[in-house]
Amino acid sequence: MSAAARAVLLLIAGLFVAGGVAMAMLGAVPAAVGLAGWGLILLVGVAIERWRYKPLAERSPGPDWTVTDERFVDPETGKMVTVYYHPGSGQRRYVAM
8 A cells, every 4th residue: 555545544544533532522422433433443454554564575585584486476566576484483575576
């Protein structure tokens, strides 16, 4: 996801939460819970997307990493991606070629 799209989603989530707080202060608690709840769900979704889907690396991670036979074309960038594996930790890294 691009930085601009992430910023727009965070703005919308913030407005939902702020609107929910304002509605709660005006006494419309059920509607406030719904609006603030959707804002929080959106915030968590953006945070998970940022944490889970890391950007592609441009070079191999290091000598203790093993290149695998896995190759694929990244649909977002169109670049060929090679997968590296770290035997000690089980981590995987995705490197654009």
